[in-house]
Amino acid sequence: MEVIANGLSNPRGLAFAPDGALYVTEAGKGGNGACAVLGDGQNACYGETGAVLRIDIAGVKAPVYVLRNLPSLAPEGGFGANGPQAVAFAADGTGKVAMGLGSQRATREGLGRYSHLFGQLIALPKAKGTVRFGPDKTPGAGPAPFPGAAANDKARIDIAAYEDQHDPAGDGSDSNPVGLLALPGQWLAVDAGANALFRFGSDRQISTLATFGPRDVPAPPFLGLPPGATIPMQAVPTSVAQGPDGALYVGQLTGFPFPAGAANVYRVPAGGGEPEVYASGLTNITGLAFDAAGRLHVLQIGDGFAGPGGPPLLAPGRLIRVEADGTRTVVYDQLYYPYGLAIGPDGAAYVTNNGIVPGPVPGAFPDGGQVLRIPLD
Numbered sequence: 440m441e442v443i444a445n446g447l448s449n450p451r452g453l454a455f456a457p458d459g460a461l462y463v464t465e466a467g468k469g470g471n472g473a474c475a476v477l478g479d480g481q482n483a484c485y486g487e488t489g490a491v492l493r494i495d496i497a498g499v500k501a502p503v504y505v506l507r508n509l510p511s512l513a514p515e516g517g518f519g520a521n522g523p524q525a526v527a528f529a530a531d532g533t534g535k536v537a538m539g540l541g542s543q544r545a546t547r548e549g550l551g552r553y554s555h556l557f558g559q560l561i562a563l564p565k566a567k568g569t570v571r572f573g574p575d576k577t578p579g580a581g582p583a584p585f586p587g588a589a590a591n592d593k594a595r596i597d598i599a600a601y602e603d604q605h606d607p608a609g610d611g612s613d614s615n616p617v618g619l620l621a622l623p624g625q626w627l628a629v630d631a632g633a634n635a636l637f638r639f640g641s642d643r644q645i646s647t648l649a650t651f652g653p654r655d656v657p658a659p660p661f662l663g664l665p666p667g668a669t670i671p672m673q674a675v676p677t678s679v680a681q682g683p684d685g686a687l688y689v690g691q692l693t694g695f696p697f698p699a700g701a702a703n704v705y706r707v708p709a710g711g712g713e714p715e716v717y718a719s720g721l722t723n724i725t726g727l728a729f730d731a732a733g734r735l736h737v738l739q740i741g742d743g744f745a746g747p748g749g750p751p752l753l754a755p756g757r758l759i760r761v762e763a764d765g766t767r768t769v770v771y772d773q774l775y776y777p778y779g780l781a782i783g784p785d786g787a788a789y790v791t792n793n794g795i796v797p798g799p800v801p802g803a804f805p806d807g808g809q810v811l812r813i814p815l816d
Contacts, residue, residue, distance in 0.1 A: 461789060787813060
């Protein structure tokens with residue numbers, strides 16, 4: 440394992456651009472702005488601390504921020520922020536960033552000058568250098584324009600508005616775009632709040648490819664329910680990858696009570712349709728990727744529910760390889776709340792680690808969020 444970057448704030452998704460550079464989203468650490476209660480019950484406050492950075496994996500240049508001052512929501516302390524969640528690239532170099540939300544569309548209104556971007560997909564600027572949301576900190580400089588200004592406005596896709604209007608899963612309006620995939624002529628977005636896989640093309644019209652329903656699971660003992668009682672568990676899809684067969688594969692985090700072994704990888708026909716279980720018995724999935732040999736790699740952010748009063752999930756996180764015949768191999772298991780996964784042009788796995796950490800924390804997380812390179816056999 441090799442550390443590629445340190446000191447990041449809630450690093451989440453990552454993706455390689457066609458030129459071989461690695462892009463990483465930082466959800467930020469919120470701020471001192473207006474606050475709102477999100478779907479998970481946490482009171483999160485607004486700040487402009489989200490970002491997207493570019494890393495030359497050859498080590499020729501230091502990481503460069505290509506977007507800063509993006510909106511971020513986080514509880515006090517900044518752990519587990521919501522903001523820029525995923526990034527993806529089309530073959531022509533066009534990039535998009537998914538902005539998380541974790542609530543219904545109305546929650547984002549009025550929190551801050553860029554809070555309307557939560558629950559949307561925004562365009563990644565093609566120009567070199569850093570494009571900022573908010574005022575330029577150069578002495579004497581005026582406010583910087585919205586990145587790409589009108590061009591970015593035209594490129595935005597409002598996933599939260601679509602979910603609010605259509606609610607395809609029928610479980611109430613809740614949007615949290617956390618996964619992206621670019622395919623020829625189309626983009627796919629996984630919405631963990633909507634429990635759905637969405638598609639849109641150059642016309643920016645959104646359609647639903649699949650929805651993922653709840654399942655009944657045993658109730659945790661601390662709820663005090665009768666023996667044998669069950670409760671509904673939300674699907675919470677988080678990641679999507681296209682397999683060698685052209686089908687779409689979707690991984691699920693699962694919702695409360697986050698039971699170990701309850702997460703599935705679903706197979707969805709390329710044109711959409713009913714999801715079928717491809718691999719079961721996994722736990723808390725946040726990343727999927729196929730390598731050049733067609734082998735599926737699954738990233739688990741945690742190892743099941745940690746219990747009331749503590750962190751949401753048990754450590755460690757794991758990178759697991761799932762062969763076509765179902766054989767599974769733990770590739771690496773010394774991870775703490777990893778989130779994003781990408782296979783690089785060098786054939787290695789790249790993972791964001793400490794993905795819920797708001798930067799360096801003395802004594803606890805001195806390295807902050809990280810990007811790791813993990814060789815694959």
